[in-house]
Amino acid sequence: MARRVAIVGTGQTKYVTKRRDVSFPELAHEAARKALDDAGLTLNDVDAVVFGSAPEAFEGVNCPDKWSAGAVGALNKPFMRVHTGGATGGSTAIAAVHHVASGLFDVVLAVAVERVGETPDAQRILNAAFPPIYAKDFAVNIITSQAMEAVRWMKDCGLTEWHMAKIAVKNHRNALNNPYAHLRLEVSIEDVLNSRVICWPLKLLDCCPRSDGACAAVFTSEGRAKKITRRAAWIKGIGARTRFYCTGEPDLAKEVELATSAAMKAYRMAGIHNPRKEIQVVEPYTPFSMTELMDYVELGFCEKNELAKLCETGFGEMTGEVPFNPSGGVMCSNPIGASALVRVVEAALQVMGRAEGRQVENARTALAEGRGGSPGPGVATFRTVMILGAEPD
Protein backbone atom coordinates (compact mmCIF):
# COMPACT_ATOMS: atom_id res chain seq x y z
CA MET A 1 0.00 0.00 0.00
CA ALA A 2 1.18 3.53 -0.75
CA ARG A 3 0.74 4.66 2.85
CA ARG A 4 -0.40 2.83 5.97
CA VAL A 5 -3.99 3.36 7.04
CA ALA A 6 -5.62 2.77 10.41
CA ILE A 7 -9.05 2.93 12.00
CA VAL A 8 -8.93 5.13 15.09
CA GLY A 9 -12.59 5.43 16.07
CA THR A 10 -15.86 3.60 15.46
CA GLY A 11 -19.56 4.05 16.10
CA GLN A 12 -22.65 1.83 15.77
CA THR A 13 -26.31 2.28 16.54
CA LYS A 14 -28.23 -0.56 18.19
CA TYR A 15 -29.84 -2.59 15.40
CA VAL A 16 -33.61 -2.92 15.65
CA THR A 17 -36.57 -3.57 13.37
CA LYS A 18 -37.61 0.06 13.39
CA ARG A 19 -35.90 3.09 14.96
CA ARG A 20 -39.06 5.14 15.28
CA ASP A 21 -37.44 8.10 16.99
CA VAL A 22 -35.06 9.20 14.21
CA SER A 23 -35.31 10.09 10.56
CA PHE A 24 -32.90 8.43 8.12
CA PRO A 25 -30.26 11.19 8.19
CA GLU A 26 -30.56 11.42 11.98
CA LEU A 27 -29.83 7.70 12.19
CA ALA A 28 -26.70 8.13 10.06
CA HIS A 29 -25.67 11.16 12.11
CA GLU A 30 -25.81 9.15 15.33
CA ALA A 31 -23.18 6.69 14.09
CA ALA A 32 -21.04 9.41 12.51
CA ARG A 33 -21.07 11.41 15.74
CA LYS A 34 -20.16 8.34 17.81
CA ALA A 35 -17.19 7.50 15.58
CA LEU A 36 -15.78 11.02 15.74
CA ASP A 37 -16.24 11.14 19.52
CA ASP A 38 -14.58 7.75 19.83
CA ALA A 39 -11.58 9.09 17.94
CA GLY A 40 -11.56 12.33 19.91
CA LEU A 41 -11.92 14.30 16.67
CA THR A 42 -14.21 17.05 15.44
CA LEU A 43 -15.74 17.81 12.10
CA ASN A 44 -12.86 20.19 11.35
CA ASP A 45 -10.47 17.24 11.39
CA VAL A 46 -12.35 15.36 8.66
CA ASP A 47 -10.95 15.75 5.13
CA ALA A 48 -13.54 13.73 3.20
CA VAL A 49 -16.62 11.60 3.69
CA VAL A 50 -17.47 8.28 2.06
CA PHE A 51 -21.09 7.26 2.42
CA GLY A 52 -22.53 3.79 1.91
CA SER A 53 -26.17 3.01 1.42
CA ALA A 54 -27.59 0.13 -0.61
CA PRO A 55 -30.94 -0.28 -2.37
CA GLU A 56 -32.68 3.04 -1.84
CA ALA A 57 -35.96 1.38 -2.59
CA PHE A 58 -35.86 0.24 1.02
CA GLU A 59 -36.02 3.81 2.24
CA GLY A 60 -38.23 4.80 -0.65
CA VAL A 61 -36.27 8.00 -1.07
CA ASN A 62 -34.35 8.39 -4.28
CA CYS A 63 -30.78 9.58 -3.69
CA PRO A 64 -30.58 9.13 0.08
CA ASP A 65 -27.03 10.48 -0.26
CA LYS A 66 -28.38 13.94 -0.98
CA TRP A 67 -30.61 13.75 2.06
CA SER A 68 -27.85 12.52 4.36
CA ALA A 69 -24.74 14.36 3.24
CA GLY A 70 -25.01 17.08 5.90
CA ALA A 71 -25.85 14.53 8.56
CA VAL A 72 -22.64 12.61 8.00
CA GLY A 73 -20.24 15.53 8.09
CA ALA A 74 -19.89 16.34 4.42
CA LEU A 75 -20.55 20.08 4.70
CA ASN A 76 -17.83 21.86 2.69
CA LYS A 77 -16.00 18.60 2.04
CA PRO A 78 -15.66 16.09 -0.79
CA PHE A 79 -18.33 13.38 -0.58
CA MET A 80 -18.77 10.12 -2.43
CA ARG A 81 -21.49 7.49 -2.17
CA VAL A 82 -20.60 3.83 -2.64
CA HIS A 83 -23.07 1.06 -3.55
CA THR A 84 -22.33 -2.63 -4.12
CA GLY A 85 -25.50 -4.22 -2.75
CA GLY A 86 -24.82 -6.11 0.46
CA ALA A 87 -21.07 -5.47 0.08
CA THR A 88 -21.68 -1.71 0.23
CA GLY A 89 -20.23 -1.34 3.72
CA GLY A 90 -17.09 -3.23 2.70
CA SER A 91 -16.65 -1.18 -0.45
CA THR A 92 -17.24 1.98 1.60
CA ALA A 93 -14.38 0.95 3.89
CA ILE A 94 -12.17 0.13 0.90
CA ALA A 95 -12.95 3.51 -0.66
CA ALA A 96 -12.00 5.23 2.60
CA VAL A 97 -8.72 3.26 2.65
CA HIS A 98 -8.01 4.31 -0.93
CA HIS A 99 -8.63 7.96 -0.05
CA VAL A 100 -6.06 7.86 2.77
CA ALA A 101 -3.55 5.48 1.18
CA SER A 102 -3.35 7.72 -1.87
CA GLY A 103 -1.86 10.46 0.26
CA LEU A 104 -4.58 12.90 -0.77
CA PHE A 105 -6.51 12.79 2.51
CA ASP A 106 -5.40 12.22 6.10
CA VAL A 107 -8.70 11.72 7.91
CA VAL A 108 -11.71 10.15 6.21
CA LEU A 109 -15.06 9.42 7.81
CA ALA A 110 -16.82 6.35 6.45
CA VAL A 111 -20.53 6.07 7.27
CA ALA A 112 -22.99 3.44 6.16
CA VAL A 113 -26.69 3.27 6.95
CA GLU A 114 -29.80 1.39 6.03
CA ARG A 115 -33.31 1.27 7.18
CA VAL A 116 -35.40 -1.65 6.12
CA GLY A 117 -38.29 -1.05 8.49
CA GLU A 118 -40.25 1.47 6.48
CA THR A 119 -41.69 -0.91 3.95
CA PRO A 120 -43.20 -4.39 4.31
CA ASP A 121 -42.07 -5.25 0.79
CA ALA A 122 -38.39 -6.04 1.28
CA GLN A 123 -38.31 -9.21 -0.83
CA ARG A 124 -40.23 -7.50 -3.62
CA ILE A 125 -37.53 -4.84 -3.64
CA LEU A 126 -34.82 -7.49 -3.78
CA ASN A 127 -36.69 -9.22 -6.58
CA ALA A 128 -36.57 -5.92 -8.43
CA ALA A 129 -32.78 -6.05 -8.24
CA PHE A 130 -32.85 -8.92 -10.71
CA PRO A 131 -32.92 -7.59 -14.27
CA PRO A 132 -36.42 -7.20 -15.68
CA ILE A 133 -35.90 -8.93 -19.00
CA TYR A 134 -35.21 -12.54 -18.04
CA ALA A 135 -35.49 -12.89 -14.30
CA LYS A 136 -38.43 -11.13 -12.76
CA ASP A 137 -41.02 -13.74 -13.72
CA PHE A 138 -39.60 -16.26 -11.32
CA ALA A 139 -39.92 -14.66 -7.91
CA VAL A 140 -36.18 -15.03 -7.56
CA ASN A 141 -35.04 -13.03 -4.58
CA ILE A 142 -32.24 -13.24 -2.07
CA ILE A 143 -33.81 -16.00 0.01
CA THR A 144 -34.70 -18.24 -2.93
CA SER A 145 -31.33 -17.82 -4.58
CA GLN A 146 -29.46 -18.47 -1.35
CA ALA A 147 -31.67 -21.53 -0.75
CA MET A 148 -30.68 -22.86 -4.17
CA GLU A 149 -26.98 -22.34 -3.40
CA ALA A 150 -27.49 -24.12 -0.08
CA VAL A 151 -29.00 -27.16 -1.84
CA ARG A 152 -25.90 -27.45 -4.05
CA TRP A 153 -23.53 -27.20 -1.10
CA MET A 154 -25.52 -29.81 0.82
CA LYS A 155 -25.07 -32.20 -2.06
CA ASP A 156 -21.41 -31.45 -2.72
CA CYS A 157 -20.18 -31.39 0.87
CA GLY A 158 -22.49 -33.83 2.63
CA LEU A 159 -24.05 -31.08 4.73
CA THR A 160 -27.51 -31.33 6.27
CA GLU A 161 -30.00 -29.01 7.91
CA TRP A 162 -28.44 -30.08 11.22
CA HIS A 163 -25.09 -28.51 10.21
CA MET A 164 -26.84 -25.29 9.29
CA ALA A 165 -28.72 -25.32 12.59
CA LYS A 166 -25.46 -25.74 14.54
CA ILE A 167 -24.16 -22.53 12.98
CA ALA A 168 -27.44 -20.72 13.64
CA VAL A 169 -27.39 -21.70 17.32
CA LYS A 170 -23.77 -20.50 17.65
CA ASN A 171 -24.39 -17.13 16.05
CA HIS A 172 -27.56 -16.43 18.00
CA ARG A 173 -25.74 -17.29 21.21
CA ASN A 174 -22.80 -15.04 20.30
CA ALA A 175 -25.17 -12.13 19.74
CA LEU A 176 -26.11 -12.29 23.42
CA ASN A 177 -22.64 -10.81 24.06
CA ASN A 178 -23.22 -7.97 21.61
CA PRO A 179 -25.15 -5.01 22.99
CA TYR A 180 -25.74 -3.70 19.44
CA ALA A 181 -27.23 -6.93 18.04
CA HIS A 182 -30.82 -6.98 16.78
CA LEU A 183 -31.71 -10.62 17.40
CA ARG A 184 -30.43 -11.88 20.74
CA LEU A 185 -31.87 -15.35 21.11
CA GLU A 186 -30.87 -18.44 23.01
CA VAL A 187 -32.06 -21.18 20.65
CA SER A 188 -31.42 -24.90 20.41
CA ILE A 189 -30.80 -27.02 17.32
CA GLU A 190 -34.37 -28.33 17.70
CA ASP A 191 -35.71 -24.78 17.73
CA VAL A 192 -33.92 -24.04 14.47
CA LEU A 193 -34.97 -27.28 12.78
CA ASN A 194 -38.59 -26.74 13.84
CA SER A 195 -38.77 -23.09 12.80
CA ARG A 196 -40.98 -22.14 9.88
CA VAL A 197 -39.67 -23.22 6.45
CA ILE A 198 -39.27 -20.24 4.14
CA CYS A 199 -37.62 -21.86 1.10
CA TRP A 200 -36.23 -25.29 1.82
CA PRO A 201 -33.64 -25.78 3.26
CA LEU A 202 -33.78 -22.28 4.77
CA LYS A 203 -35.95 -21.94 7.84
CA LEU A 204 -36.76 -18.79 9.75
CA LEU A 205 -33.95 -19.24 12.30
CA ASP A 206 -31.42 -19.82 9.50
CA CYS A 207 -32.15 -16.35 8.13
CA CYS A 208 -31.14 -12.78 8.95
CA PRO A 209 -33.62 -10.19 10.24
CA ARG A 210 -34.29 -6.84 8.59
CA SER A 211 -32.70 -4.10 10.62
CA ASP A 212 -32.50 -0.34 10.82
CA GLY A 213 -29.05 0.86 11.73
CA ALA A 214 -25.93 2.84 10.98
CA CYS A 215 -22.22 2.35 11.46
CA ALA A 216 -19.21 4.61 11.04
CA ALA A 217 -15.43 4.47 11.24
CA VAL A 218 -12.66 7.06 11.10
CA PHE A 219 -9.78 6.09 8.81
CA THR A 220 -6.50 7.98 9.15
CA SER A 221 -2.95 8.02 7.91
CA GLU A 222 -0.21 6.46 10.04
CA GLY A 223 1.06 9.82 11.24
CA ARG A 224 -2.33 10.94 12.47
CA ALA A 225 -3.22 7.54 13.93
CA LYS A 226 -0.19 7.51 16.17
CA LYS A 227 -1.14 10.92 17.58
CA ILE A 228 -4.73 9.86 18.26
CA THR A 229 -4.49 6.47 19.91
CA ARG A 230 -2.13 3.68 20.93
CA ARG A 231 -4.79 1.12 20.02
CA ALA A 232 -5.58 1.59 16.37
CA ALA A 233 -6.71 -1.13 13.95
CA TRP A 234 -4.29 -1.26 11.00
CA ILE A 235 -5.45 -2.14 7.50
CA LYS A 236 -3.08 -4.92 6.41
CA GLY A 237 -4.74 -6.14 3.24
CA ILE A 238 -7.73 -5.56 1.00
CA GLY A 239 -9.23 -7.58 -1.81
CA ALA A 240 -12.33 -7.15 -3.91
CA ARG A 241 -13.72 -9.23 -6.73
CA THR A 242 -16.79 -9.15 -8.91
CA ARG A 243 -18.49 -12.17 -10.36
CA PHE A 244 -21.03 -11.92 -13.15
CA TYR A 245 -23.58 -14.64 -13.12
CA CYS A 246 -24.65 -15.55 -16.58
CA THR A 247 -27.16 -17.41 -14.48
CA GLY A 248 -25.45 -19.92 -12.29
CA GLU A 249 -22.05 -21.49 -12.58
CA PRO A 250 -22.56 -25.17 -13.39
CA ASP A 251 -19.22 -26.04 -11.85
CA LEU A 252 -19.19 -25.42 -8.11
CA ALA A 253 -15.40 -25.67 -7.96
CA LYS A 254 -15.05 -22.76 -10.34
CA GLU A 255 -17.53 -20.79 -8.31
CA VAL A 256 -15.47 -21.26 -5.16
CA GLU A 257 -12.26 -20.30 -6.97
CA LEU A 258 -13.79 -17.03 -8.09
CA ALA A 259 -15.05 -16.26 -4.60
CA THR A 260 -11.72 -17.07 -2.99
CA SER A 261 -9.70 -14.72 -5.18
CA ALA A 262 -10.79 -11.63 -3.20
CA ALA A 263 -9.54 -13.24 -0.02
CA MET A 264 -6.29 -14.36 -1.66
CA LYS A 265 -5.59 -10.82 -2.84
CA ALA A 266 -6.06 -9.52 0.71
CA TYR A 267 -3.87 -12.31 2.16
CA ARG A 268 -1.05 -11.55 -0.29
CA MET A 269 -1.14 -7.89 0.61
CA ALA A 270 -1.14 -8.74 4.32
CA GLY A 271 1.66 -11.30 3.97
CA ILE A 272 -0.62 -14.12 5.17
CA HIS A 273 0.21 -17.59 3.84
CA ASN A 274 -1.96 -19.78 6.06
CA PRO A 275 -5.15 -17.98 7.09
CA ARG A 276 -6.21 -20.76 9.43
CA LYS A 277 -3.04 -20.32 11.46
CA GLU A 278 -2.50 -16.60 11.08
CA ILE A 279 -6.00 -15.16 11.55
CA GLN A 280 -7.55 -15.34 15.02
CA VAL A 281 -11.04 -14.06 14.31
CA VAL A 282 -13.36 -13.65 11.32
CA GLU A 283 -16.37 -11.40 10.86
CA PRO A 284 -17.80 -12.89 7.64
CA TYR A 285 -20.79 -11.60 5.72
CA THR A 286 -23.22 -14.42 6.36
CA PRO A 287 -26.92 -13.56 6.25
CA PHE A 288 -27.86 -17.25 6.33
CA SER A 289 -26.46 -20.14 8.33
CA MET A 290 -25.24 -22.04 5.24
CA THR A 291 -23.34 -18.97 4.07
CA GLU A 292 -20.94 -19.25 7.01
CA LEU A 293 -20.15 -22.85 6.09
CA MET A 294 -19.52 -21.79 2.50
CA ASP A 295 -17.16 -19.15 3.82
CA TYR A 296 -14.96 -21.68 5.64
CA VAL A 297 -14.09 -22.93 2.14
CA GLU A 298 -14.33 -19.71 0.17
CA LEU A 299 -12.09 -17.76 2.54
CA GLY A 300 -9.50 -20.53 2.34
CA PHE A 301 -9.83 -22.03 5.83
CA CYS A 302 -10.53 -25.57 4.67
CA GLU A 303 -11.29 -27.78 1.69
CA LYS A 304 -14.83 -28.84 0.77
CA ASN A 305 -14.20 -32.43 1.87
CA GLU A 306 -13.34 -31.27 5.42
CA LEU A 307 -16.26 -28.92 5.79
CA ALA A 308 -18.83 -31.17 7.45
CA LYS A 309 -16.23 -32.42 9.95
CA LEU A 310 -15.09 -28.89 10.77
CA CYS A 311 -18.67 -27.89 11.49
CA GLU A 312 -19.24 -30.95 13.66
CA THR A 313 -16.13 -30.24 15.72
CA GLY A 314 -17.05 -26.58 16.32
CA PHE A 315 -14.37 -24.91 14.20
CA GLY A 316 -15.98 -21.45 14.30
CA GLU A 317 -17.21 -21.46 17.90
CA MET A 318 -15.92 -18.87 20.38
CA THR A 319 -13.84 -21.69 21.87
CA GLY A 320 -13.05 -23.18 18.44
CA GLU A 321 -9.96 -22.97 16.27
CA VAL A 322 -11.00 -19.72 14.55
CA PRO A 323 -14.06 -17.93 15.94
CA PHE A 324 -16.43 -16.78 13.20
CA ASN A 325 -19.09 -14.14 13.95
CA PRO A 326 -18.27 -13.36 17.58
CA SER A 327 -20.73 -10.46 17.20
CA GLY A 328 -23.49 -12.81 16.01
CA GLY A 329 -22.92 -11.43 12.53
CA VAL A 330 -25.33 -10.57 9.74
CA MET A 331 -27.63 -13.43 10.81
CA CYS A 332 -28.40 -11.43 13.94
CA SER A 333 -28.35 -7.86 12.60
CA ASN A 334 -28.76 -6.86 8.96
CA PRO A 335 -28.96 -3.17 8.11
CA ILE A 336 -28.07 -4.19 4.58
CA GLY A 337 -25.95 -1.31 3.26
CA ALA A 338 -24.20 -0.95 6.60
CA SER A 339 -23.68 -4.62 7.44
CA ALA A 340 -20.32 -5.02 5.72
CA LEU A 341 -18.96 -1.89 7.43
CA VAL A 342 -20.19 -3.36 10.73
CA ARG A 343 -17.96 -6.36 9.96
CA VAL A 344 -15.00 -4.02 9.52
CA VAL A 345 -15.82 -2.20 12.75
CA GLU A 346 -16.28 -5.46 14.70
CA ALA A 347 -12.99 -6.78 13.32
CA ALA A 348 -11.32 -3.48 14.27
CA LEU A 349 -12.69 -3.69 17.81
CA GLN A 350 -11.28 -7.22 18.08
CA VAL A 351 -7.71 -6.25 17.18
CA MET A 352 -7.93 -3.11 19.29
CA GLY A 353 -8.88 -5.31 22.26
CA ARG A 354 -12.11 -3.34 22.68
CA ALA A 355 -14.71 -5.98 21.82
CA GLU A 356 -15.76 -6.40 25.48
CA GLY A 357 -18.05 -9.40 26.05
CA ARG A 358 -17.43 -10.71 22.52
CA GLN A 359 -13.62 -10.29 22.57
CA VAL A 360 -11.60 -13.18 21.17
CA GLU A 361 -8.44 -13.71 23.22
CA ASN A 362 -5.19 -12.68 21.56
CA ALA A 363 -6.92 -11.35 18.48
CA ARG A 364 -3.99 -9.82 16.58
CA THR A 365 -5.30 -10.31 13.04
CA ALA A 366 -8.92 -10.25 11.95
CA LEU A 367 -10.79 -10.63 8.66
CA ALA A 368 -13.89 -8.66 7.67
CA GLU A 369 -15.90 -9.73 4.65
CA GLY A 370 -18.57 -8.07 2.51
CA ARG A 371 -20.86 -9.90 0.13
CA GLY A 372 -23.31 -8.28 -2.24
CA GLY A 373 -25.83 -9.66 -4.68
CA SER A 374 -26.92 -13.24 -5.09
CA PRO A 375 -26.70 -15.84 -7.81
CA GLY A 376 -29.14 -14.96 -10.49
CA PRO A 377 -29.46 -14.40 -14.20
CA GLY A 378 -27.29 -11.64 -15.53
CA VAL A 379 -26.33 -10.14 -12.20
CA ALA A 380 -23.00 -9.39 -10.63
CA THR A 381 -22.05 -10.28 -7.13
CA PHE A 382 -19.48 -8.40 -5.13
CA ARG A 383 -17.03 -9.73 -2.59
CA THR A 384 -14.81 -7.58 -0.35
CA VAL A 385 -12.22 -8.76 2.14
CA MET A 386 -10.27 -6.61 4.57
CA ILE A 387 -7.56 -7.81 6.93
CA LEU A 388 -6.99 -5.76 10.08
CA GLY A 389 -4.11 -6.05 12.51
CA ALA A 390 -3.15 -4.80 15.94
CA GLU A 391 0.22 -3.54 14.68
CA PRO A 392 1.20 -1.44 11.65
CA ASP A 393 3.88 -3.96 10.62
Added chain:
Amino acid sequence: MSNEIELLEVPGKWDISYRYIAGETASRFFKELKENARIMGTKCPGCERILLPPRAFCEWCFTSIKDNWVEVKPEGTLEAFTIVSERFDYAPEPPYVICYVRLGEAYSTIPHFLTGIKLDDLEEARRHIKIGMRVKAVFKKKDQREGRIQDFRIEPAGG
Protein backbone atom coordinates in the same frame (compact mmCIF):
# COMPACT_ATOMS: atom_id res chain seq x y z
CA MET B 1 -45.05 21.19 26.41
CA SER B 2 -45.47 17.54 27.31
CA ASN B 3 -42.38 15.37 26.71
CA GLU B 4 -44.47 12.54 25.33
CA ILE B 5 -44.96 12.89 21.62
CA GLU B 6 -46.54 10.60 19.15
CA LEU B 7 -43.87 9.34 16.72
CA LEU B 8 -45.31 9.92 13.28
CA GLU B 9 -44.93 7.83 10.17
CA VAL B 10 -45.61 9.69 6.94
CA PRO B 11 -47.22 7.44 4.32
CA GLY B 12 -45.76 7.27 0.84
CA LYS B 13 -45.73 5.03 -2.19
CA TRP B 14 -43.69 4.63 -5.34
CA ASP B 15 -46.16 3.92 -8.08
CA ILE B 16 -44.03 4.20 -11.14
CA SER B 17 -44.54 2.39 -14.42
CA TYR B 18 -41.79 1.46 -16.81
CA ARG B 19 -41.35 -0.04 -20.22
CA TYR B 20 -38.00 -1.77 -20.00
CA ILE B 21 -36.07 -1.92 -23.24
CA ALA B 22 -35.15 -5.55 -23.76
CA GLY B 23 -32.72 -4.98 -26.63
CA GLU B 24 -32.46 -6.70 -29.97
CA THR B 25 -30.94 -9.90 -28.61
CA ALA B 26 -33.58 -10.56 -25.96
CA SER B 27 -36.29 -9.55 -28.42
CA ARG B 28 -35.11 -12.17 -30.89
CA PHE B 29 -34.96 -14.82 -28.14
CA PHE B 30 -38.57 -14.17 -27.18
CA LYS B 31 -39.69 -14.09 -30.82
CA GLU B 32 -38.16 -17.53 -31.43
CA LEU B 33 -39.99 -18.89 -28.40
CA LYS B 34 -43.30 -17.54 -29.60
CA GLU B 35 -43.15 -18.15 -33.34
CA ASN B 36 -41.07 -21.29 -33.57
CA ALA B 37 -41.01 -22.91 -30.11
CA ARG B 38 -37.23 -22.79 -30.36
CA ILE B 39 -34.83 -21.98 -27.54
CA MET B 40 -31.93 -19.93 -28.92
CA GLY B 41 -28.70 -18.95 -27.23
CA THR B 42 -25.69 -16.91 -28.36
CA LYS B 43 -22.24 -18.46 -28.60
CA CYS B 44 -18.93 -16.75 -27.97
CA PRO B 45 -16.26 -17.72 -30.52
CA GLY B 46 -13.55 -16.89 -28.00
CA CYS B 47 -14.43 -18.99 -24.97
CA GLU B 48 -16.96 -21.12 -26.92
CA ARG B 49 -19.61 -20.84 -24.21
CA ILE B 50 -23.25 -20.90 -25.26
CA LEU B 51 -25.09 -18.35 -23.18
CA LEU B 52 -28.71 -18.85 -22.30
CA PRO B 53 -30.58 -16.58 -21.95
CA PRO B 54 -28.72 -15.06 -24.87
CA ARG B 55 -26.68 -11.91 -24.49
CA ALA B 56 -25.16 -9.49 -26.95
CA PHE B 57 -21.78 -9.58 -25.19
CA CYS B 58 -19.47 -12.10 -23.57
CA GLU B 59 -18.21 -10.76 -20.25
CA TRP B 60 -15.22 -13.11 -20.21
CA CYS B 61 -13.86 -12.17 -23.65
CA PHE B 62 -15.44 -8.71 -23.64
CA THR B 63 -16.59 -9.03 -27.22
CA SER B 64 -19.85 -8.70 -29.09
CA ILE B 65 -21.54 -12.02 -29.77
CA LYS B 66 -24.92 -10.77 -30.87
CA ASP B 67 -24.82 -12.39 -34.29
CA ASN B 68 -23.76 -15.86 -33.15
CA TRP B 69 -27.07 -17.64 -32.61
CA VAL B 70 -27.32 -21.35 -31.84
CA GLU B 71 -30.32 -23.53 -31.10
CA VAL B 72 -30.41 -25.14 -27.69
CA LYS B 73 -32.01 -28.56 -27.18
CA PRO B 74 -35.13 -28.37 -25.00
CA GLU B 75 -33.80 -30.87 -22.49
CA GLY B 76 -31.13 -30.82 -19.85
CA THR B 77 -30.33 -31.17 -16.17
CA LEU B 78 -31.51 -29.65 -12.93
CA GLU B 79 -28.62 -27.79 -11.30
CA ALA B 80 -30.27 -26.31 -8.21
CA PHE B 81 -33.71 -25.97 -6.69
CA THR B 82 -35.67 -24.82 -3.70
CA ILE B 83 -39.22 -25.48 -2.56
CA VAL B 84 -40.79 -22.19 -1.58
CA SER B 85 -43.22 -22.40 1.33
CA GLU B 86 -43.46 -18.73 2.21
CA ARG B 87 -45.93 -16.36 0.59
CA PHE B 88 -44.32 -13.51 -1.32
CA ASP B 89 -46.94 -11.15 -2.62
CA TYR B 90 -45.60 -10.84 -6.14
CA ALA B 91 -45.16 -14.61 -6.49
CA PRO B 92 -47.45 -17.60 -7.01
CA GLU B 93 -49.29 -19.24 -4.14
CA PRO B 94 -46.88 -21.61 -2.36
CA PRO B 95 -45.72 -24.31 -2.38
CA TYR B 96 -43.86 -24.24 -5.67
CA VAL B 97 -40.42 -25.21 -6.87
CA ILE B 98 -37.95 -22.74 -8.35
CA CYS B 99 -34.93 -24.22 -10.04
CA TYR B 100 -31.92 -23.49 -12.22
CA VAL B 101 -31.82 -25.67 -15.32
CA ARG B 102 -29.02 -26.21 -17.83
CA LEU B 103 -30.54 -26.91 -21.23
CA GLY B 104 -28.75 -28.52 -24.16
CA GLU B 105 -25.13 -27.43 -24.39
CA ALA B 106 -25.68 -24.08 -22.79
CA TYR B 107 -22.96 -23.08 -20.33
CA SER B 108 -25.29 -21.09 -18.14
CA THR B 109 -28.46 -22.06 -16.37
CA ILE B 110 -31.84 -20.40 -16.48
CA PRO B 111 -34.28 -19.97 -13.64
CA HIS B 112 -37.67 -21.57 -14.03
CA PHE B 113 -40.44 -23.24 -12.10
CA LEU B 114 -40.19 -27.04 -11.88
CA THR B 115 -43.60 -28.51 -12.61
CA GLY B 116 -44.86 -32.08 -12.67
CA ILE B 117 -43.91 -32.89 -9.07
CA LYS B 118 -46.66 -33.47 -6.52
CA LEU B 119 -46.21 -31.03 -3.66
CA ASP B 120 -48.83 -32.10 -1.14
CA ASP B 121 -46.16 -33.82 0.94
CA LEU B 122 -43.00 -31.70 0.81
CA GLU B 123 -40.75 -34.35 2.43
CA GLU B 124 -41.89 -36.82 -0.22
CA ALA B 125 -41.47 -34.24 -2.99
CA ARG B 126 -37.86 -33.62 -1.95
CA ARG B 127 -37.12 -37.29 -2.54
CA HIS B 128 -38.15 -36.88 -6.18
CA ILE B 129 -36.08 -33.79 -6.92
CA LYS B 130 -32.36 -34.42 -7.34
CA ILE B 131 -29.58 -32.18 -8.55
CA GLY B 132 -28.47 -33.67 -11.84
CA MET B 133 -31.86 -35.15 -12.74
CA ARG B 134 -32.89 -34.97 -16.38
CA VAL B 135 -35.56 -32.42 -17.25
CA LYS B 136 -37.24 -31.23 -20.41
CA ALA B 137 -38.82 -28.04 -21.67
CA VAL B 138 -42.41 -28.45 -22.87
CA PHE B 139 -43.88 -25.66 -24.98
CA LYS B 140 -47.40 -24.33 -24.85
CA LYS B 141 -49.54 -24.47 -27.98
CA LYS B 142 -48.73 -21.69 -30.42
CA ASP B 143 -51.88 -19.68 -29.78
CA GLN B 144 -51.06 -19.64 -26.06
CA ARG B 145 -47.47 -18.50 -26.43
CA GLU B 146 -46.77 -14.86 -25.63
CA GLY B 147 -43.07 -14.46 -26.27
CA ARG B 148 -42.08 -14.93 -22.60
CA ILE B 149 -39.93 -17.48 -20.79
CA GLN B 150 -43.14 -19.04 -19.54
CA ASP B 151 -43.97 -20.11 -23.10
CA PHE B 152 -42.45 -23.38 -21.98
CA ARG B 153 -42.49 -25.18 -18.68
CA ILE B 154 -39.84 -27.41 -17.15
CA GLU B 155 -40.73 -30.88 -15.97
CA PRO B 156 -38.88 -34.10 -15.15
CA ALA B 157 -37.88 -35.99 -18.31
CA GLY B 158 -38.81 -39.61 -18.77
CA GLY B 159 -42.20 -39.37 -17.12
